[in-house]
Amino acid sequence: MKKRHFLAALGGTTLSSTVLAAPAGPRPAGPGLLTVSGAISRGNRGPLDQALDQMMAKQQLSFERAHVFDFEALRALPAITLKPTLEYDAKAHTLRGPLLTAVLQAVGARTEDTVKLVLRAIDGYTVPLSVAQARQYRFIVATHLDGRPMALGGLGPLWAVYAPDAYPDMMAKPLPERYAQCPWGLYHIEVQA
Numbered sequence: 001m002k003k004r005h006f007l008a009a010l011g012g013t014t015l016s017s018t019v020l021a022a023p024a025g026p027r028p029a030g031p032g033l034l035t036v037s038g039a040i041s042r043g044n045r046g047p048l049d050q051a052l053d054q055m056m057a058k059q060q061l062s063f064e065r066a067h068v069f070d071f072e073a074l075r076a077l078p079a080i081t082l083k084p085t086l087e088y089d090a091k092a093h094t095l096r097g098p099l100l101t102a103v104l105q106a107v108g109a110r111t112e113d114t115v116k117l118v119l120r121a122i123d124g125y126t127v128p129l130s131v132a133q134a135r136q137y138r139f140i141v142a143t144h145l146d147g148r149p150m151a152l153g154g155l156g157p158l159w160a161v162y163a164p165d166a167y168p169d170m171m172a173k174p175l176p177e178r179y180a181q182c183p184w185g186l187y188h189i190e191v192q193a
Contacts, residue, residue, distance in 0.1 A: 026069030033157055034103070034141065034186065037063035039115070040193035041108030044068055059124050061188065067107040070159070077102050082140060084163040087176045088155075089121055095148050095161055100139040100189075101131065109133075111192045118190040119160045121183035122152075127160070129181055137162040137170075141186065155184040 026190075027044050029097035033055070043065035050057045081175050099183035104111050113132035120126050129139070142159040143149060150156020164178035171178075 011072065019027055019111050027147060028068055028073050030070035030072055032068035033071055034069040034074065035066045036069070036103065036107045036187070036189045036191065037061070038105035040065075040067055042067055043107070049074075055122065056188065059120065059188075061101065061131045061190075063119075063190075069079075069103070069106075071143065071149070073105070074098060074141060074158070079143075080138070082138075082142075082161070082163040083160070084165050085175070090175060092165075094144075095140065095142040096144040096147075096162075097140040097142040097158070100134045100160060102142055102190070103141050104131070104134075104191065107191075110193045116192040118180060118181050119181075119186060120188040120190070121184040122187050125183050125185075127183050129160075129179045134183070137164075137167060139182075152185070158186040159184040160186045182187035 022040055027126040032045075041129075045066050045068050047064045048062055049065075074097065079096050079098050082095045083092055084095065100117075101111055104117075109115070111131050113130065113135070115131040116124055117129045117131065117134065119129055133139075139160055139162045142155075142161050143157070145155060145159075150159060159182065161179070161184075164173075
Protein backbone atom coordinates (compact mmCIF):
# COMPACT_ATOMS: atom_id res chain seq x y z
CA MET A 1 0.00 0.00 0.00
CA LYS A 2 1.42 3.38 -0.96
CA LYS A 3 1.64 5.89 1.86
CA ARG A 4 1.46 9.00 -0.32
CA HIS A 5 -1.84 9.81 -2.02
CA PHE A 6 -2.83 13.10 -3.59
CA LEU A 7 -6.04 14.83 -2.53
CA ALA A 8 -7.07 15.07 -6.16
CA ALA A 9 -7.67 11.33 -6.10
CA LEU A 10 -10.19 11.78 -3.29
CA GLY A 11 -12.76 13.26 -5.66
CA GLY A 12 -12.94 16.84 -4.52
CA THR A 13 -13.26 16.62 -0.76
CA THR A 14 -13.49 20.09 0.74
CA LEU A 15 -12.17 20.56 4.26
CA SER A 16 -13.92 23.14 6.41
CA SER A 17 -12.22 25.58 8.78
CA THR A 18 -13.65 27.12 11.90
CA VAL A 19 -11.79 30.23 12.93
CA LEU A 20 -12.22 31.86 16.30
CA ALA A 21 -12.24 35.68 16.27
CA ALA A 22 -8.97 37.39 17.14
CA PRO A 23 -6.94 40.26 15.79
CA ALA A 24 -4.33 39.38 13.19
CA GLY A 25 -0.72 39.39 14.38
CA PRO A 26 2.32 40.40 12.34
CA ARG A 27 3.24 38.29 9.31
CA PRO A 28 6.58 36.50 9.46
CA ALA A 29 9.62 38.25 8.01
CA GLY A 30 10.79 35.19 6.08
CA PRO A 31 8.97 32.92 3.66
CA GLY A 32 6.05 31.08 5.22
CA LEU A 33 6.78 27.37 5.76
CA LEU A 34 3.86 26.23 7.92
CA THR A 35 0.26 27.44 7.85
CA VAL A 36 -2.08 26.52 10.70
CA SER A 37 -5.79 27.08 10.13
CA GLY A 38 -9.09 26.06 11.64
CA ALA A 39 -9.96 26.41 15.32
CA ILE A 40 -7.22 28.88 16.27
CA SER A 41 -7.46 32.19 18.11
CA ARG A 42 -4.27 33.88 16.87
CA GLY A 43 -3.97 34.38 13.14
CA ASN A 44 -1.52 36.53 11.20
CA ARG A 45 -2.99 36.22 7.71
CA GLY A 46 -6.38 36.48 6.10
CA PRO A 47 -8.34 34.05 3.94
CA LEU A 48 -6.98 31.68 1.37
CA ASP A 49 -6.33 33.50 -1.89
CA GLN A 50 -7.42 31.26 -4.79
CA ALA A 51 -5.06 33.06 -7.18
CA LEU A 52 -1.90 33.30 -5.07
CA ASP A 53 -2.19 30.30 -2.73
CA GLN A 54 -2.01 27.87 -5.65
CA MET A 55 -0.88 24.71 -3.85
CA MET A 56 -3.43 25.13 -1.08
CA ALA A 57 -6.17 25.90 -3.59
CA LYS A 58 -5.30 22.84 -5.69
CA GLN A 59 -5.44 20.73 -2.54
CA GLN A 60 -8.90 22.23 -1.91
CA LEU A 61 -8.13 23.99 1.35
CA SER A 62 -10.34 26.79 2.60
CA PHE A 63 -9.95 29.15 5.55
CA GLU A 64 -10.84 32.68 6.56
CA ARG A 65 -7.85 33.19 8.83
CA ALA A 66 -4.65 31.28 9.52
CA HIS A 67 -1.32 31.60 11.26
CA VAL A 68 1.85 31.37 9.18
CA PHE A 69 5.24 30.43 10.62
CA ASP A 70 8.55 31.10 8.93
CA PHE A 71 11.68 29.16 9.86
CA GLU A 72 12.75 31.64 12.54
CA ALA A 73 9.32 31.66 14.20
CA LEU A 74 9.46 27.86 14.48
CA ARG A 75 13.05 27.97 15.77
CA ALA A 76 11.97 30.48 18.42
CA LEU A 77 9.67 27.88 20.01
CA PRO A 78 11.25 25.57 22.61
CA ALA A 79 12.73 22.59 20.77
CA ILE A 80 13.32 18.99 21.76
CA THR A 81 15.58 16.35 20.25
CA LEU A 82 14.59 12.86 19.14
CA LYS A 83 16.88 10.04 18.00
CA PRO A 84 14.71 7.56 16.07
CA THR A 85 15.67 4.86 13.62
CA LEU A 86 14.36 6.13 10.29
CA GLU A 87 12.51 3.97 7.83
CA TYR A 88 14.49 5.22 4.84
CA ASP A 89 17.94 3.92 5.80
CA ALA A 90 17.21 1.94 9.01
CA LYS A 91 19.75 4.11 10.87
CA ALA A 92 19.42 6.28 13.96
CA HIS A 93 19.29 10.02 13.23
CA THR A 94 18.88 13.13 15.34
CA LEU A 95 15.76 15.22 14.72
CA ARG A 96 15.09 18.56 16.40
CA GLY A 97 12.12 20.90 16.52
CA PRO A 98 9.25 22.15 18.65
CA LEU A 99 6.57 19.84 19.97
CA LEU A 100 3.50 19.82 17.72
CA THR A 101 1.43 20.75 20.79
CA ALA A 102 3.68 23.82 21.34
CA VAL A 103 2.98 24.93 17.77
CA LEU A 104 -0.75 24.55 18.46
CA GLN A 105 -0.47 26.54 21.68
CA ALA A 106 1.42 29.32 19.86
CA VAL A 107 -1.59 29.90 17.61
CA GLY A 108 -4.15 29.61 20.39
CA ALA A 109 -5.55 26.31 19.14
CA ARG A 110 -7.70 24.15 21.33
CA THR A 111 -5.59 21.31 22.69
CA GLU A 112 -8.09 19.01 24.36
CA ASP A 113 -7.37 15.34 23.63
CA THR A 114 -10.47 15.04 21.42
CA VAL A 115 -9.45 17.84 19.02
CA LYS A 116 -8.65 16.45 15.58
CA LEU A 117 -5.82 17.61 13.36
CA VAL A 118 -5.19 17.14 9.66
CA LEU A 119 -1.48 17.26 8.83
CA ARG A 120 -0.80 17.96 5.17
CA ALA A 121 2.41 17.55 3.15
CA ILE A 122 3.37 19.43 0.01
CA ASP A 123 2.48 16.45 -2.19
CA GLY A 124 -1.03 16.30 -0.73
CA TYR A 125 -0.40 13.37 1.63
CA THR A 126 -2.71 13.90 4.60
CA VAL A 127 -2.68 12.40 8.06
CA PRO A 128 -5.51 12.60 10.56
CA LEU A 129 -4.14 12.83 14.08
CA SER A 130 -5.77 13.65 17.40
CA VAL A 131 -4.20 16.01 19.88
CA ALA A 132 -4.18 13.01 22.26
CA GLN A 133 -1.96 11.09 19.81
CA ALA A 134 0.29 14.11 19.24
CA ARG A 135 0.74 14.42 22.99
CA GLN A 136 1.07 10.67 23.72
CA TYR A 137 3.80 10.11 21.12
CA ARG A 138 5.44 13.54 21.58
CA PHE A 139 5.22 14.52 17.92
CA ILE A 140 7.51 17.35 16.89
CA VAL A 141 7.63 19.63 13.88
CA ALA A 142 11.20 18.76 12.97
CA THR A 143 13.25 21.56 11.46
CA HIS A 144 16.66 19.89 11.71
CA LEU A 145 18.04 16.48 10.78
CA ASP A 146 21.46 15.54 12.15
CA GLY A 147 22.13 19.13 13.17
CA ARG A 148 21.29 20.74 9.83
CA PRO A 149 18.11 22.42 8.57
CA MET A 150 16.14 19.97 6.42
CA ALA A 151 15.98 20.76 2.72
CA LEU A 152 12.99 20.92 0.43
CA GLY A 153 13.30 17.90 -1.82
CA GLY A 154 14.45 15.73 1.07
CA LEU A 155 12.38 15.19 4.21
CA GLY A 156 11.88 18.90 4.85
CA PRO A 157 11.88 21.64 5.30
CA LEU A 158 9.46 20.47 8.02
CA TRP A 159 8.53 16.97 9.15
CA ALA A 160 5.80 15.99 11.63
CA VAL A 161 7.49 13.07 13.32
CA TYR A 162 7.98 11.20 16.58
CA ALA A 163 10.43 8.57 17.87
CA PRO A 164 8.67 5.20 17.44
CA ASP A 165 11.68 3.48 19.05
CA ALA A 166 10.42 4.82 22.39
CA TYR A 167 7.02 3.10 22.23
CA PRO A 168 6.62 -0.70 22.43
CA ASP A 169 3.32 -0.64 20.49
CA MET A 170 5.08 1.09 17.58
CA MET A 171 8.23 -1.03 17.77
CA ALA A 172 6.04 -4.10 17.22
CA LYS A 173 5.23 -2.82 13.71
CA PRO A 174 7.49 -3.19 10.66
CA LEU A 175 9.78 -0.16 10.30
CA PRO A 176 7.93 1.50 7.34
CA GLU A 177 4.57 1.24 9.13
CA ARG A 178 5.89 3.13 12.16
CA TYR A 179 6.01 6.35 10.14
CA ALA A 180 2.61 6.26 8.41
CA GLN A 181 1.42 9.22 10.51
CA CYS A 182 4.56 11.29 9.86
CA PRO A 183 4.19 13.52 6.79
CA TRP A 184 7.51 14.91 5.61
CA GLY A 185 7.31 18.12 3.61
CA LEU A 186 4.69 19.31 6.15
CA TYR A 187 3.25 22.68 5.22
CA HIS A 188 -0.29 22.85 6.63
CA ILE A 189 -2.12 21.85 9.81
CA GLU A 190 -5.88 22.11 10.09
CA VAL A 191 -7.27 22.19 13.63
CA GLN A 192 -10.78 20.72 13.77
CA ALA A 193 -12.61 21.37 17.03
